Amino acid sequence: MNPKLKRSLWAWLALSPFVVIILFPFAVMFFTALKPAEEVFSFPTRWLPVQWRWQNFIDMWHGANFGPALKNSVIVSMASTALTLAASVPAAYALARFPFRGRGHYRQFLLVTQMLSPILLVLGLFKMAANISWDGANLVDSHFGVIVAYAAFNIAFAVWMLSSYFATIPRDLEEAAWLEGCGQGRAALRVFLPLATPAIAVSFIFTFINAWNEFAVVYTLIRSPENKTLTVQIVDMVAGQYTVEWQLVMAATLCATIPVAVLFAWLQRFLVGGLALGSVK
Template sequence: MSRKLTRSLLYWLFLSPLVVVILFPFGVMFVTAIRPRDEIFTYPPTWGFSEFRWTNFSEMWVKTNFGGALMNSIYVSVLATAIALLLAIPAAYAMSRYRFAGKGLYRNFLLMTQMMSPIVLVLGLFRLMMAMGLVNDLNSLVVTYAAFNLAFTIWMLQSYFNSIPRDLEEAAWIDGASHLTSLVRIFLPLAVPAMVVAAIFTFINSWNEFVLALTLMRSSEDFTLPVQIYAQVAGRYQVEWHHVMAGTVLATVPVAIVFSWLQRYLIRGMALGAVK
């Protein structure tokens, strides 16, 4: 028992610098969010302060239209994730279970799309959305985010689908089940961990995306959270840093909740080589 305890202490000792580096920005962000405004720029900087100003969050919510930006981000991220999964599941299943002409070329095409940064396509996407009349429309972000995350989702799901034995589907076919029935009742329930992992990554990518949202959204009422927080800093004579940090803290809460809630699926889904 003492040897196990000593080993655990050594592990934590080696990991502690990494933990400090990771948690330090979050600590600064939270302390600034609850610190009184007059004590933000004290020198030398300290972790202590005179009182907890929880009203910073309510003031920020009213002054920065945080609620509207939060709903916009939820709408865009959830819908983009749903569309990406709906399109990726049949594509990944076909790549995993069937042989067809151009399959290798299609796989290489998906891989090449992952090497291209969205920033390179900003101008083209803006002109495309302008021609379609979708500039300053949240649906343009939904379509764009789903498209950019589709290749990654297909690759991840296909890798997991390959690990599911074909015998399970063939047994269902022998019992009289159709291909669609075996897919829905046998195959997809086994692939839930991979689908959850793909959904988490797609949701986080859509939630945190900034460049496309800044380019395509013109009205402050349609800003997502990253753009709304940026608007509190850019082009202002005086920045209310306690409001900026309070908004940043609240912007990280939904992602942290989703990640914690689905953590067990995330761990299972990352082991894509496991045989069921």
């Protein structure tokens, strides 16, 4: 047997218990989502449904207003991620390339800010959003307010993470571009940024997942049903309900995890490259 294939088999064999533990909740969600209502609480418990009811996904899509909520989550997550990267990439570049007094303490301050949970600030954030006018109205029940809040919470961590990676990119490459006639801005765009793609992709993944899964801020700021995101919409299927249709809740939860899983699978090569290359000076 090929030694490389043999090592891979042994590695997968060693990791198989962890794979089972990680995939077990998703298997429970999937099989519960396919059960009729009468089988969800059947005793004794059956892991596999007797009758596979794919209609649950259609009922969930229409009954839980899943489509508009999915659209809102995509808009809010993508916009807040784009705003975060637009602010953090130049800031991290400046932090990595231009030394100044207290730079080390400033980087530590960025990390310390992550110790504050957003739930501690939601009351003040709500008052601020209610007092800020945007297009003739305040930022309560506005996607723009949620996008700005998400970006504000994620910029510090993105700057801290990006600056650590940017510091590993040799400055000599930019200086060589300067000798060829490139200005500093052009050298940063054409030489530096392509080398920083893995780190930017890693920051994109973390920021997008944080925005996609966030609940406290969007639950506080969003009021109307048409503006709710998936996290709030799924909670509304359980909270305050006399009877909970768990098969529909599991179907909605499973569908809500698919976009993040697809994005992570698509960008995982950048994630591995960013984590590996960022540790080498």
